[in-house]
Amino acid sequence: MEQNVTNQSVQPTDPQHKHVLWQLFKATFFLSAFTFGGGFVIVSLMKKKFVEELGWLTEDEMLDITAIAQSSPGPIPINASVILGYRMKGIIGSLIAVLGTSLPPMVIISVISVFYQQFRENAVIAMALQVMRAGVAAVIFDVVINLAKNVCKTKRYLYIGLMTIAFVLTCFFKVSAVLIILSCVAIGVIDLIVHLKKKGETA
Amino acid sequence: MIFKLFLSFIQVGLFSVGGGYAAIPLIQQQIVEVHKLMTMAEFTDLITIAEMTPGPISINSATFVGTRLAGAFGAVICTLGVILPSFCICLALAYFYYKYRNFSGVQTILSALRPAVVALIASAGISILMLGLFGTDNSNFAFSDIRVIEALLFVGGLFLLRKYKVNAIAIIFGSGVIGTILYAIF
Numbered sequence: 001m002e003q004n005v006t007n008q009s010v011q012p013t014d015p016q017h018k019h020v021l022w023q024l025f026k027a028t029f030f031l032s033a034f035t036f037g038g039g040f041v042i043v044s045l046m047k048k049k050f051v052e053e054l055g056w057l058t059e060d061e062m063l064d065i066t067a068i069a070q071s072s073p074g075p076i077p078i079n080a081s082v083i084l085g086y087r088m089k090g091i092i093g094s095l096i097a098v099l100g101t102s103l104p105p106m107v108i109i110s111v112i113s114v115f116y117q118q119f120r121e122n123a124v125i126a127m128a129l130q131v132m133r134a135g136v137a138a139v140i141f142d143v144v145i146n147l148a149k150n151v152c153k154t155k156r157y158l159y160i161g162l163m164t165i166a167f168v169l170t171c172f173f174k175v176s177a178v179l180i181i182l183s184c185v186a187i188g189v190i191d192l193i194v195h196l197k198k199k200g201e202t203a
Numbered sequence: 204m205i206f207k208l209f210l211s212f213i214q215v216g217l218f219s220v221g222g223g224y225a226a227i228p229l230i231q232q233q234i235v236e237v238h239k240l241m242t243m244a245e246f247t248d249l250i251t252i253a254e255m256t257p258g259p260i261s262i263n264s265a266t267f268v269g270t271r272l273a274g275a276f277g278a279v280i281c282t283l284g285v286i287l288p289s290f291c292i293c294l295a296l297a298y299f300y301y302k303y304r305n306f307s308g309v310q311t312i313l314s315a316l317r318p319a320v321v322a323l324i325a326s327a328g329i330s331i332l333m334l335g336l337f338g339t340d341n342s343n344f345a346f347s348d349i350r351v352i353e354a355l356l357f358v359g360g361l362f363l364l365r366k367y368k369v370n371a372i373a374i375i376f377g378s379g380v381i382g383t384i385l386y387a388i389f
Binding site (some may be wrong): 034039043074075105113124140166196198 | 209214216217218219226231234248252253255256257258259261263266267270271275278279282285286288289290291292293294296297298300301304308311312315316317318319320321322323324325326327328329331332334335336352353354356358359360361364365371372374375376377378379380381382383385386
């Protein structure tokens with residue numbers, strides 16, 4: 001069902017395909033420039049931008065991209081950009097998305113490395129960065145509420161249970177994300193085998 | 204020298220699985236211990252800047268170290284080093300993902316994975332919320348320490364996002380501006 005939705009989005013034959021590369025660059029650039037606080041923050045913003053606003057990806061696709069980005073080596077925002085760019089426009093799309101994501105931190109750090117002392121001692125900047133976290137948290141919560149709602153809508157106890165257990169393990173017991181992802185892949189494989197066996201019995 | 208550095212940052216990119224904080228010990232080893240390009244104190248400063256600015260910590264350090272050694276050219280080379288492994292690996296994974304994702308078996312496995320990803324994002328959100336409201340992300344905090352201005356910004360921001368679908372970047376930026384003004388007044 002979800003697959004059909006995916007195929008409606010931009011195809012290579014789309015007359016606006018140059019526009020897509022520009023939009024891809026613009027979106028990744030702005031997301032990267034305003035994303036403080038780690039990989040999952042930018043993933044939440046990407047979900048808002050590419051799924052909700054632009055409608056380029058389905059929600060499931062964005063979650064899959066997140067899982068792949070988290071489990072691959074290297075920075076999560078870069079990994080997610082590579083996959084996202086590839087999805088939109090192949091290798092060129094990947095290059096553009098990575099460029100958009102890496103330019104803002106490069107420019108900002110180049111400037112700051114010159115004015116480091118002034119920057120660190122500036123009370124206004126320190127204050128703004130501290131209070132901004134409240135806004136970042138609000139954005140993540142907004143995204144999570146939508147995502148969690150959709151998991152609950154599947155009405156499969158397996159999925160709702162996995163979400164709850166994974167949350168408790170990562171939030172309270174600090175279990176690593178990679179371990180959680182690998183375990184869920186294993187559970188998915190078992191689920192698949194059970195499914196196939198049932199099918200075989202009824203056939 | 205710059206080529207050696209490029210190779211070092213390739214290693215950082217290749218072996219840091221699981222996001223920003225996994226990269227810190229790797230960068231420290233390569234830059235501070237192996238190549239002695241920075242002192243430990245400078246490295247600590249770098250981590251501070253990286254936390255205060257947007258962008259992945261490994262890109263930030265690559266730019267910082269590269270700029271120091273060879274200006275803008277150095278920054279570009281070092282950043283390329285960090286990105287290169289990610290780029291190749293994720294491109295390959297993206298290729299396989301889009302080739303096989305529509306198979307029903309793959310869909311079944313991915314469906315079990317997605318709820319966990321939602322949980323991971325939720326946990327990241329909780330950590331940032333704790334940092335924002337209590338200044339700590341571990342469990343020993345007191346509810347009486349809550350920062351009222353940040354709590355109001357969070358609730359207000361969430362309300363605007365859910366009810367009026369306000370742009371996310373506007374919310375982040377706005378909370379920074381409004382919060383700073385409120386702190387200046389009170």
